[in-house]
Amino acid sequence: MFDKLKEKLGSFKKIIGGAIEEKEKETIKTEPAKAEAVKTEAAVKKVTPGTTEPVAARAPEKIGIFDKIKAAVLEQEFIIDEKSLKDHLWELEMALLESDVALPVAEKIVESVKAELVGSRRKIGSDTGKIVETALKSAIMKVISVDSFDFDAFVKKANKPVSIVFVGVNGTGKTTTIAKMAERFKEQGYSVVIAAGDTFRAGAIEQIEKHAECLGIKLIKHQEGADPAAILYDAMQFAKAKHKDIVLADTAGRMHTNVNLMDQLKKVCRVNNPDLVIFVDEAVAGNDAVERARLFNSAVPFSGSILTKADADSKGGAAISISYTTGKPILFLGVGQTYKDLVKFEPQWLLARLFE
Ligand SMILES: Nc1nc2c(ncn2[C@@H]2O[C@H](COP(=O)(O)OP(=O)(O)O)[C@@H](O)[C@H]2O)c(=O)[nH]1
Numbered sequence: 001m002f003d004k005l006k007e008k009l010g011s012f013k014k015i016i017g018g019a020i021e022e023k024e025k026e027t028i029k030t031e032p033a034k035a036e037a038v039k040t041e042a043a044v045k046k047v048t049p050g051t052t053e054p055v056a057a058r059a060p061e062k063i064g065i066f067d068k069i070k071a072a073v074l075e076q077e078f079i080i081d082e083k084s085l086k087d088h089l090w091e092l093e094m095a096l097l098e099s100d101v102a103l104p105v106a107e108k109i110v111e112s113v114k115a116e117l118v119g120s121r122r123k124i125g126s127d128t129g130k131i132v133e134t135a136l137k138s139a140i141m142k143v144i145s146v147d148s149f150d151f152d153a154f155v156k157k158a159n160k161p162v163s164i165v166f167v168g169v170n171g172t173g174k175t176t177t178i179a180k181m182a183e184r185f186k187e188q189g190y191s192v193v194i195a196a197g198d199t200f201r202a203g204a205i206e207q208i209e210k211h212a213e214c215l216g217i218k219l220i221k222h223q224e225g226a227d228p229a230a231i232l233y234d235a236m237q238f239a240k241a242k243h244k245d246i247v248l249a250d251t252a253g254r255m256h257t258n259v260n261l262m263d264q265l266k267k268v269c270r271v272n273n274p275d276l277v278i279f280v281d282e283a284v285a286g287n288d289a290v291e292r293a294r295l296f297n298s299a300v301p302f303s304g305s306i307l308t309k310a311d312a313d314s315k316g317g318a319a320i321s322i323s324y325t326t327g328k329p330i331l332f333l334g335v336g337q338t339y340k341d342l343v344k345f346e347p348q349w350l351l352a353r354l355f356e
Pocket residue numbers: 168169170171172173174175176177253308309310311312333334335336337341
């Protein structure tokens with residue numbers, strides 16, 4: 001998962017680290033004043049009359065003097081300037097774009113790395129790799145943690161039944177994700193109802209029915225072509241009557257460009273006023289997923305995203321870009337095809353994956 005991006009970030013850590021080391025060497029060459037001063041002090045001590053002790057006895061003092069020289073050099077600071085980094089920061093931006101990171105997000109990351117490094121004073125001998133890694137990590141952290149929405153706490157506190165509608169384009173993994181979420185909620189001790197809201201695609205009702213059966217969960221369905229707003233309404237009535245905790249509503253996949261289907265989705269939300277709307281897309285779609293998220297969010301504002309098929313995504317661009325672009329957090333990642341293959345998204349977890 002995200003291997004290519006990890007590789008790219010690793011190589012930038014080295015390249016930019018190398019550029020900083022060059023600057024450091026240049027500083028030692030051009031500003032040896034402190035070291036010279038200590039060397040002179042050492043020389044004076046050497047010729048001081050009355051040093052009659054045997055050589056062996058003076059050795060510790062000599063070591064002390066050389067340590068002092070070393071310490072003086074290490075105490076020296078150097079300033080990382082823009083000139084040393086400029087080309088490499090440009091390369092970093094290109095690499096991020098190649099990894100399908102959206103342009104404004106790549107620019108923001110490069111801007112943050114630059115702001116953190118350029119003009120900063122570093123001690124000679126610092127671990128340059130660490131310096132760059134810290135700057136990259138904090139830049140990525142800024143774009144992936146736009147909102148501190150705590151999904152589990154929200155569901156726990158919310159009045160029951162909690163209704164959650166899943167939206168997105170076709171084939172991205174909405175139905176599978178609903179089954180995974182149902183399994184997760186069940187494990188947390190919640191009772192779950194599923195609303196078979198995809199009445200558009202042939203076989204969609206049967207598909208979700210099979211999942212509901214496997215999971216032992218009640219499914220509320222109408223016939224193909226029925227109004228999905230009415231199905232969610234019925235599912236909510238059922239859940240209220242039977243004191244169920246969670247209603248998960250499937251919807252038909254639709255392109256954000258299909259006005260009629262987007263209007264239908266708006267109606268589902270207008271009629272039912274769900275507690276949460278979750279946008280589902282596949283991590284492997286990269287920039288396309290991010291663009292779709294942006295357009296969906298403006299038509300049907302959602303609470304957060306789930307990126308599926310992260311197990312098959314080496315670029316990581318969507319995972320890095322989608323929160324910053326939509327202003328909404330990633331809630332979960334789909335990492336496989338079984339019910340258990342769903343991980344709660346934590347920015348720290350992603351950072352660890354990228355830099356471990
Ligand atoms: N590898 C992988 N495949 C997934 C994941 N989530 C869904 N899929 C697969 O994606 C395909 C489409 O999923 P489906 O739920 O029918 O998509 P929908 O049209 O959005 O409802 C199915 O073959 C799923 O098994 C995931 O996290 N990883």
